[in-house]
Structures are given as structure tokens and as C-alpha cells.
Amino acid sequence: MGKGIRRQGPALLVACVALVAALGGTVVAAAKIDGRTIRVKSLPGNRLAPASLPGDRLKPGTVAADRLVPGSIGGVQIDAASLGQVPSAAHADNAASARDAQTALHAVSALDADRVNGHSAGCRPPAQLFAGACWGAASEAAVPAPAAALACATQGGELPQALALTAFAQRPGVTLAPGDEWSGDIPVVSGPDLYAVATVSPSGEIGFAGSTASRKYRCVVPLVS
Numbered sequence: 001m002g003k004g005i006r007r008q009g010p011a012l013l014v015a016c017v018a019l020v021a022a023l024g025g026t027v028v029a030a031a032k033i034d035g036r037t038i039r040v041k042s043l044p045g046n047r048l049a050p051a052s053l054p055g056d057r058l059k060p061g062t063v064a065a066d067r068l069v070p071g072s073i074g075g076v077q078i079d080a081a082s083l084g085q086v087p088s089a090a091h092a093d094n095a096a097s098a099r100d101a102q103t104a105l106h107a108v109s110a111l112d113a114d115r116v117n118g119h120s121a122g123c124r125p126p127a128q129l130f131a132g133a134c135w136g137a138a139s140e141a142a143v144p145a146p147a148a149a150l151a152c153a154t155q156g157g158e159l160p161q162a163l164a165l166t167a168f169a170q171r172p173g174v175t176l177a178p179g180d181e182w183s184g185d186i187p188v189v190s191g192p193d194l195y196a197v198a199t200v201s202p203s204g205e206i207g208f209a210g211s212t213a214s215r216k217y218r219c220v221v222p223l224v225s
Contacts, residue, residue, distance in 0.1 A: 123223070130168055134221045135160070138177040141216070145197040145209075148182045148217035157221035159184035162198040162206050164220075169204045176202040177216035180209070 123134035136157075139148070145159075152158050160168065162183040169176050180199035187208050188196035196208040199215055209215060 127221070128171075128174075129223065130171065131164060133157075133223050135168055136219045136221070138181060138218045139216045142179070142214040143217070144214055145182050145211040148215070149184070152217070152219035152221075155219050155221055157219040159217060160220045161185055162200055165200040165218075166204045166206060169200060169202065176200060178202060180207060180215055182215045182217040186211075 123129045126137045127134040129135075134157075136155075139151070143151070149159055159182055162185045165176075165181065165183050168174060180201050183198045183200055183206075185198035186195050187198050193211075195211055197211050199207050199209050201207065
């Protein structure tokens with residue numbers, strides 16, 4: 001043999017054979033090992049590459065809500081039946097029927113309807129809408145002023161003021177009762193329970209009469225209380 005060639009020992013040959021066998025085994029293992037050959041729970045989650053495991057391979061309930069990236073779940077992925085009722089909506093099941101409840105509260109008996117502060121309201125005939133209130137017809141009987149005031153208060157109204165009654169008398173189709181009507185003004189007081197009450201004639205003239213005298217009257221009821 002030449003001087004440049006040295007004989008290799010048996011130990012070196014054995015080592016080379018072992019290296020080739022090991023490398024060949026790795027290649028075979030890489031080609032044959034896939035996800036189906038991995039035992040359950042044998043691979044920790046921190047050994048998985050991001051996005052390497054599709055969601056349809058996860059069992060329901062295996063991922064906690066606090067592990068989800070905000071915005072990663074859309075409405076189409078959520079089972080609506082699994083959501084409870086929103087607390088603030090617990091009393092809103094019948095909201096549609098209550099939408100106009102506040103307006104309807106002031107318009108249940110509205111006739112000849114008009115708008116007052118955004119609410120539908122009106123006066124029941126024969127009462128007439130005037131100066132933001134419902135003016136009733138003249139009473140059938142003449143009574144003392146205190147009795148007339150009590151009758152109007154029972155209806156939720158009052159006797160009209162003298163000047164307002166004079167203006168109302170000038171409306172087309174309105175005629176005050178013959179013999180004057182009571183107003184709510186007291187122009188003269190002479191002593192305890194001795195006073196005069198202003199009256200208005202059919203022609204619109206303002207006068208007065210003792211409170212114990214008898215006159216007809218009409219009540220003025222607020223349109224919206």
C-alpha cells in the first residue's frame with residue numbers, strides 16, 4: 001500500500017455504520033409519524049406551533065373564554081340559544097305595546113283633538129277648547145257663587161276669571177246665559193263672609209253681585225293637568 005493511505009481500524013467502521021443506521025431511522029420516523037400516532041395528552045400545548053391545530057379538532061369546552069383573542073369570535077359562531085336574557089331587557093318584552101303609553105295617558109277621552117306640549121288632548125262636547133282649557137256650557141240652574149265654585153271644583157276645574165269670560169263671550173256662536181254669569185273674581189269685600197263676585201253679561205259687560213245671589217255659571221277645566 002501507498003504511504004498516503006492508512007488503514008482504518010474496525011472501531012471506526014462500526015461507528016460509521018451506526019451513524020448511517022441512526023440517520024436512516026430518523027428519516028423513516030419523520031415520514032411515518034403524524035398526529036394520529038401521538039398518544040392523547042402526550043404533547044403539551046406549548047409545543048404546538050400557532051395556528052397548527054384547527055378549531056374543529058378541539059372538544060367543546062376545552063378552551064376557556066379568557067384564552068380567546070378579543071374579536072376572534074363572531075356572532076355566527078355563537079349559539080344564540082346558549083345566551084341568557086340581557087338583564088336590562090328583562091322588563092322590555094312588551095315594550096312595543098307601551099311605546100305610546102305616555103301620550104295615550106292624556107288622550108284616552110280626547111275628542112276634537114289638538115296638541116298640547118306634544119300630547120294629544122281635546123275637550124268632550126259640548127265643552128269648547130279656549131285659552132288652553134275646556135270651557136263647559138252654562139249651567140241649567142242659577143245658584144249662589146259658593147255653590148257654583150264647588151260644582152266646578154268637583155269637576156277638577158274652576159269658575160273663569162271675569163276678563164277671560166268676557167273674551168270667551170266674543171267667540172262666534174257663544175252666548176252667555178241671560179241675567180249674567182258668575183266669574184271667579186271677588187272685587188268687593190265688606191266683612192266676614194260678605195263679599196261681591198264679578199259677573200259678566202251676554203253683551204260682555206262686567207258687573208258684580210252679592211255672593212248669596214243666584215246666577216248661572218260655566219266651569220273651566222284644564223286641558224292637561
